[in-house]
Amino acid sequence: MIKNNPVLELKGLQKIFFPGTVNQRHILKNIDLKVYPGEFISIIGNNGAGKSTLINAIAGALKVDKGEIEILGQTITKTNIRKRANWIARVFQDPKLGTADQLSVYENMVLADDKQLSDYFKGYDNTKKRTQFASRLAALDMGIEAHIDTPVKYLSGGQRQALSLLMAIIRKPQLLLLDEHTAALDPKTSQTVMELTAQLIEQERLTALMITHDIDDALAYGNRLIMVQDGQIKLDVQGAEKAHLLKADLIKMFAI
Numbered sequence: 001m002i003k004n005n006p007v008l009e010l011k012g013l014q015k016i017f018f019p020g021t022v023n024q025r026h027i028l029k030n031i032d033l034k035v036y037p038g039e040f041i042s043i044i045g046n047n048g049a050g051k052s053t054l055i056n057a058i059a060g061a062l063k064v065d066k067g068e069i070e071i072l073g074q075t076i077t078k079t080n081i082r083k084r085a086n087w088i089a090r091v092f093q094d095p096k097l098g099t100a101d102q103l104s105v106y107e108n109m110v111l112a113d114d115k116q117l118s119d120y121f122k123g124y125d126n127t128k129k130r131t132q133f134a135s136r137l138a139a140l141d142m143g144i145e146a147h148i149d150t151p152v153k154y155l156s157g158g159q160r161q162a163l164s165l166l167m168a169i170i171r172k173p174q175l176l177l178l179d180e181h182t183a184a185l186d187p188k189t190s191q192t193v194m195e196l197t198a199q200l201i202e203q204e205r206l207t208a209l210m211i212t213h214d215i216d217d218a219l220a221y222g223n224r225l226i227m228v229q230d231g232q233i234k235l236d237v238q239g240a241e242k243a244h245l246l247k248a249d250l251i252k253m254f255a256i
Ligand SMILES: Nc1ncnc2c1ncn2[C@@H]1O[C@H](COP(=O)(O)OP(=O)(O)OP(=O)(O)O)[C@@H](O)[C@H]1O
Pocket: 017, 018, 025, 027, 045, 046, 047, 048, 049, 050, 051, 052, 053, 054
């Protein structure tokens, strides 16, 4: 099968914290990875394995010491986090991080959709945009559309995380990074947001990397699974191989 060009390519990524000191820690050890359009990759691994460091490096929140990062064949290793936001969107574990507390749901969505930001504040009739946003909120089926003018701080954690997700994808990013984005939610809400995530990724044909500690979710969702151990990719499976993976086998691998 001929594959498209990768959306993301990591070449020999290395990160060492506190180099040259007694606290030196080699966290990313020569990571090579190609991520193709439409892939939805779960990333699992022990605490401290380097998963968030990897995501931070891709998003531009952290500088790497060695290696290259490419998006759609363009090297972005030295591109700052703001510019990378043109291609990369992110949803964090804490629902509070993806939205602005004091602003309404509508205002938050305006900021996320900031291409026409000036239009919104020039007093234009934004009825069309409001209707569009309301219908996208209604599609989430989390009751947020009824609160479109409510400050986000009054939403539940699940509603807020669903809104963060919608805001992250509103401009169709080339790459969506999900950093344990359901971990702070109760089990039922976590499952609702997880299903919503999978649905949106499929509908919008997004490419996504999702860190999770939930092995069941890592197995049930996405079409590829990566295990990071001690700063290296220890397992990388997709398709039928992923579908046949057993939870017990993965748990055994954690112990190695
Ligand atoms: N900015 C930093 N400065 C120094 N050390 C850091 C920094 N960020 C992460 N580390 C260390 O790097 C190691 C890997 O952290 P990282 O957050 O990437 O792990 P993780 O796999 O995401 O773990 P978890 O599942 O617990 O979130 C940890 O030991 C952490 O303390």
